[in-house]
Structure formats: C-alpha cells, structure tokens
Amino acid sequence: MKNELTWMIGGPQGSGVETAANIFSQVYSKMGYHVFGKREYYSNIKGEHSYFAVRISDKKIRSSVNGTNILIAFDAETIFRHADDVLKDGIIIYDSDIEKAKVTDVFTLENDFKQRLLEFLKSKNKQDSVRDMLELASENGVQTFPVSFRGALSDLSAQIDNPRLKGMVRMFNVLGVSFSLGILKCPMVLIHNAIESIFSRKKSIAEINKQASTFAYNYATAKFTDIDYSLETKQVESNTMLVQGHYGTSLGKMVAGCRFQSYYPITPASDESEFLERNEILEINEDRPGSTLVVQTEDEISAIGMSIGASLTGTRSATCTSGPGFSLMAECLGWVGINEVPLVITLYQRSGPSTGLPTRHGQDDLLFAINAGHGEFPRIVYASGDVEESFYDTINCFNYADVFQVPVIHMMDKFIASTVTTCKKFYSNKIKINRGKLLENIESPDYRRFAHTDDGVSPRSKLGLENGIFWNTGDESDTQGHISEDPVNRVQMMDKRLQRFTQILENIPKDEQVLSHYTGEFCVVSWGSTKGPVIDAIEMLKNEGINIGFIQIKLLHPFPKEVLEPLLKDCKILIDIESNQTAQLSSLIKQNLLREPDYYVLKYTGRAMTCDEIYDSLKKIVNNKAEKREVLTYGA
C-alpha cells in the first residue's frame, strides 16, 4: 500500500481547479495525511491554463516533487502540458471529448511551447493530438481513463431530473476530483463534508455538487475496478490545520495587534489584505470588539503613506505589497527611516523585473529590499521560510519595528502565497507583544521625540498624546524634529539612527536571526521559501546515508555575521540555494564573511523548486559531478 502520492488537476482559469484541489486537500488532510499543494496560474482572468498539484504523504512534507501520480484533465491543454509528467504506474483521467484535439488547436499554448512539444512528439514518432500524448503516456506505463464529462452531466441530469444540469460545464471540476477520489476509494462522507464546507454559504450549490460528486464517484468505482491506488485512513495528528499561504501573515497581524493596513491591489499580495478586511471585526479577550482598519488606496505610495500616518498615532500599522508596489514605496521608506517610525511592510515577492512574471514565483527582491530608498537609514529585512513560520515571524516583525523604531520589510513570496498545506495550529501566546519605548503618558513639559539616549532609541510619543508634541520631517532634524542643517547635529543624528544596526544584531535572539536545521561538511545556506524543498531534499539524502547541513538565514539585514560565522566553521563545501539568477544572498555572504559559496543552485523560471530538483543537485555536488552553477528548470 502506498503512503504518498501527487495529484494534479489542470484546466482553464475560471474552471474551478482551485475548488477541486481544495476538496482533494480537505479529504486527505481529514484522512490523516500531510498535504502540500501549489497553484500555478497565468496573469489572466479566464481561459489561460492553470493547474493545482497536491502532494500528500504520511510523513511531514514541505514541498512538491517532480511529476505526478494522478492527472485530471478536462481540457486538451492540460494533456499537452502535463501528460508527459505523469509518473510510471500513474493515472490520467481525461475527458474523452478532447481526444482528437491537436496542439495547433489550443490557442493558449505559447508558440515556443508548441514548437518544443511538436518537436518532442516528432522525436517519439507521434502525431500532434491528445491521443498521441496519451499513447505516449501509456507506453511509459501510465494508465489512461477516458470519461465523457458531458456524458456524465447528461446522465446525472436525467437521473435526478434536472435538465439545467446538462450544460453546466462548471461542474467539470467536481466531476474530475470525484472520479479520482472514487478510484482512490476515499470515504464519500469526507468528500461531501468538504463540498459542504467550501459551499457553506450556498446550500443549493453545495447540494448539486454533492449529487454530481456522488455520481462521478460511483461511476469511477464501478468502472475502474482493476486499479488499486487507495491509501488507508490514518489518525489525524492533533492540532493540525489546513491553511493557505497568506494565512500566516494575516493571522499573525491580527494577533500582533496590527490595527491598520493600507494596500493597493497586486498579485500575490492582495489576498492578505482581503483576508484581514473579511475578518475586520476582532474578538478581544475580556474587552469590547476590536477591528483592523483596511484601506484600499489609490496606489502603493498612498498605501505606505497612510500606514505611516496611522503608525504616528501609535497604531501598529502595516502595508502589504509585491515588487512593483514596493518600488513605489521606496521614497516613503526613507522618510520612515529618518523619522524612526515603526512600520511593517509585508513583501510578497514575485518574478521581476518590471511586471515580469506577475503570477509566478521569485526571490528577486532581496538586495532591493535591503537597498531601496536613497540615503543611509536603518531597517530590518526579515524572511520567513513557510506559512507556519510566517505567523510567528509577523508578530516578531511588529515587535522589532516598535523596539528599534525602524521599518521592517517582511519577505514572503508567491510560492508561499499559493501554497495550501497542513501545519501545526498557530499559538497566539507564543510570542509576547513588545511595544518598546512607546509612551502612554508624558508628564514632563519638555519632551523631545528624538532625544539622544544610550542605545539611540528615543522614547516615542504618538499623535494625540498630551505633552508629547513632536515634529517630523524628511529633512535632517534636531531632537525636537525641527529642520536642522547643522553639521554637528547631522553627525549625531546619523549615528543615533545607524547605531540601530548594532542594537538589532545584539538584541534579536540568535535563533530568530539564523536557523541551523542540519549540520554537515556539505552545507546549504538559503533564505525564505526554499526552506521547504531544501529540507525535504536533505531528508531524502539522509535516508541514503548522506548528511547535508542546512542553514536558513532569516534576518538578512543587518546581516547576522556573528551568528552565521561559527555555524559555518565546519562547513567544507558551501552551497547557496536561491530562486533568482544572480545568487543575491551570496553577495551578502561574500561581503560579510569574505567567503564565496562553492556551488550555486538557482532557479528563475518563475516556478518554485521541487525537492527532487534540489535532491538531484545536491547529489551531484556530493559526488563531485556538479557544475559550479546548477540551474533548475523543472515545472510548467
């Protein structure tokens, strides 16, 4: 009996592949499996190809693999793009109506892709139709199951006497997932429960989907009897949750006490703001309800400007954006720096430059986050490795902002954003709330906002606080906040602000700066969402008796040189893994540790790394067969 598989569904954007994947993920999480799903989609509303790959396992998993065991296709494009990815002994469930479609019929395939595919098919002595792709898959040991999706709808509509159902192609997603769950012999009740929870606000739609699901499930179990792909039901581990990628930072913001967020719509960052707004009324222990004010602004300049204004009132405030929006924020970032304003900017990276690949993954903005804005000012750049981590990190980011009175750029990315995964429950009290030197009342009549102190951090008043009047300016200022161009004051103020870097490195606990997951003579160093596939790859190698170290750098600016150096002492071969072209982290390592990584494993296709890809690269490195620069390319 199997204990792990990957399931994939593809279809045009707007056809509900996400709902289908959601049903699948809910069913298997309830069956006690770890789930790791990822969504890929075009910058498009309807029609372009999107797909969702869900990996399930009885072990903890943190990434996707190469290939899939099960593929569900209700359009030709899905076959053309993914059929070759189905692993030996795998299954393709497809709509029999698409068999005759040719590569040239699918307008949404890029010309380059069509060319490559046609050459590939030719090299395998095949023609250019869906049928040829399926033949090829069969030759590779894949079982193909044709089902007429339209036929199923029409049979179902006759069975339950609902003629409207006949043409409802938007039910294809539920049919598809239910065919597969039938073959997998999952408990039907779990499928119905998942449908009910997804359509909880639309009872009649839930009902019709349940009927369709039952129909498809029974059809598959009756028809495809000679295949055993089922996984046994296990005990669900206690305190397990099934979460989407943006839940970590959203819920983290609520718990951290972020009460103001301004944003401008941008993929893949908007989901967080929308989640906060949907849940804007907050339950507060032993107190009246609180609220998160979410303001959609006219642009990202206004998004950061408003959150600065809110922060000046003492409110924990944030904005959330992606690379193009962050570019617009650079000007205000300097103002935040010179005025020592606590502010959290959640930066969900995507592939740049410019509009780049707007819905695809990338870790391109590390050096930009560190350097954005003119002039020299303190800031923190902090990166989370996964959804669960991002919950706790978000609370910490607000603490850092308050304690050090600096902007904190919290690096997230599209890979985390479009993940659906099981993880441990979030514990709200694990991280304490620390507001630093924020004042609640001031007695003295001669308060000075930028008074010099030993650690460079001044007690902070807020707009509205009696006796706490201060001035802010983007100009250099004196201790009251009035403009000053005096050279002596300038040096004092620059030193006061930039002393913060030392404060940050000395006061943030070491295990919040850098995480050492494994040690070894071969050691991976990385940051952000590569964590998942790197750990999974290292675990795979460990099973073969190969030990590889892994150090995850969370605090990227100021750079935690003192913490990192001893951790790399025993590392003979240093391997830098990042999702960008120029190995941005390595430039920080070179600059701070005067050490160049021995190998680079890089990916910049816009798709996240899989654990298999990293496994292959690491194995080559260990066997001394790798190039200095291993460039990964897997994934559609």
Add this chain to the structure above:
Amino acid sequence: MALKLGDFKTDVHNDWCPGCGDFGIVNAVQMALAEMQIPRHKSAIFSGIGCSGKTSHFINVFGVHTLHGRVLTFAQGAKIANPELEIIAVGGDGDGLGIGAGHFVAAGRRNVDMTYIIFDNAVYGLTKGQASPTLKLGEQTKSLPTPNSNYNVNPISLAISSGFTFVARGYSYDVRHLKDLIVAAVKHKGLAFLDVLQPCPTYNDINTRDWFSGEDRIDETTNKPMPRIYKLEDTEYDPVVHFNDEDELNEKRTQAMVKSLEWDTKIPTGIFYKNELITPYTRRIIDKIPNYVENPAALQNISRNGESITNIDKILDTLKV
C-alpha cells in the same frame, strides 16, 4: 486656561522671503486654532514639500512635514486611525496638483473629515521659480526661460469633481477672512479644500499683490484701483447643498464650477460649494465597524501584560483538520 494665539506659535526661525504670502496663511491657521480652542495635542498639521512644507514647524501643535505630493496620504492615515485628531494638511499647488494630483482626486472620493489647504502661487518657489500646475498657459513668470507650455489646473473645479464636500478660496493678504474660512473648513463634516491665493514675491511677477489689488486698473472716475479679488458672501451666491436631491446637487456643483472659471478681471474668494449630505468617511467605516468612533485603531488595547488579547480561535477552528 484659554489658549492664546501665542500658544500656537513656535520659536522656529521663519526663513520665507520678506513679503511672502505664506505668512498670512500661517497666521490665519494659528488664529483659527486659537479661536476654536483646539487643545494643542489634539491637533496636527501635516505638510508637503517646498516653502509651504515648512508650515508645520511654525505652528505649535503636532507637526508632520511629509514628502512631495504625499501629504494627503499621511494625513488621512493618521485621521482614520485616530478620528479624535483635528488635522489640517497643507502644501503647495505643485505638491497637491502636480506630483500629488492622484492623491488629491482619491482623497476627494474618500471625504475624510479634515482640511486641506493649498498655497497657490503658480510657481515652484523653493526650486527657483519653475511653472507650477496653476500657472496659465503662455504666461512667463520671471525665471521661466520660455512661456509656460501647459494648460492650468483649476483647483476649485477639480476639487468639486473629485468629491471634496467643502470647497473654498482665500487670499493670503486678507488674513481675517482667511481665518474665517479655515474655521469653517475645520468645522465642516467631511473633507474641506481651501485654495489660497498666495503671491510669491520672488518668482511670480505676474500675479503679484498689486495685481490682485488691481493697482494696474485705475477706475477713471474714482481714481482708485479696482481690486480683482471679491468675496462670494458679498453677492447672492449660495454655496450650500440644502437637501438630498439630484437637481439641487447638480445645480450647486455646476454653479461652483462656473464660478471657478472667473479670473483676470474678477476673482471670487469665499465658499464655492458645501455639501454635508455626502457621508463622511467616518460614517462609511461605522457601517462596517460599528464601534469605530469609540474604539478606533489608535485607542485599541492589543495586549495585556505582554500577551496578545486578540482571539483568533474562531478562525483557527475553521482551519482545523
């Protein structure tokens, strides 16, 4: 103890040019704050960049000198987070209608209860006199190498079409009148816009103090100058939208727009348009967050003895496997 005018002055040296129209505006703001007896810590001046940007340093309340064009964004964020604050945003016409024009329009749509004053002198003073958005097409102020090649923005009509619910114009050499307009603007429930004509004595040699007061137009019968500036309140003009009716609204908006086109020979000051029937932003938030005014973002408790008091259990329950 009653607050006096002097309580609203700082001892920061004012480095504006002698004769600058900005002085009148700062004085009028201080007079208005004193007249309304707004506690100093309940008030904040937000300013943009340029000569007018320094305004916040001269007034003894919270002062936030922001970035070029961005003043409204900072100011709205503060006001929304803490609606108890009385906020006046100020900036130049280049700041608000050039680099900040997008924020100007968006602010109108929101109608946050605060005041925005534009120091309108048709030039970029601090950068040495370039043409700003309110300079007329073809005019050549003294430091321009060639005549202005852009059509001018009409701040009054732009404010009205953007959704500002109080739109007025003042003149910086009529400080008492300007003070009255500021008081009216602050008391207005919604976003108030005040366009203040403010001659730049150094760089605008066309719209000078003498020009506004008509020194170039001597009445042949009286032998006196014929001022270009006049007050709307001295005429039959009624700027107020009195009832919630489309015809009434359209009439008042149209009348104000037409009035805003007057220039050259007669330049109206006073209130062009006032409409308190449009919901202020506060009201729109209350519709979503009922206790917003009593418990706004800035006043909420977020922790007790270092422990978060936000309870997300209900959301976590929905995610539980």
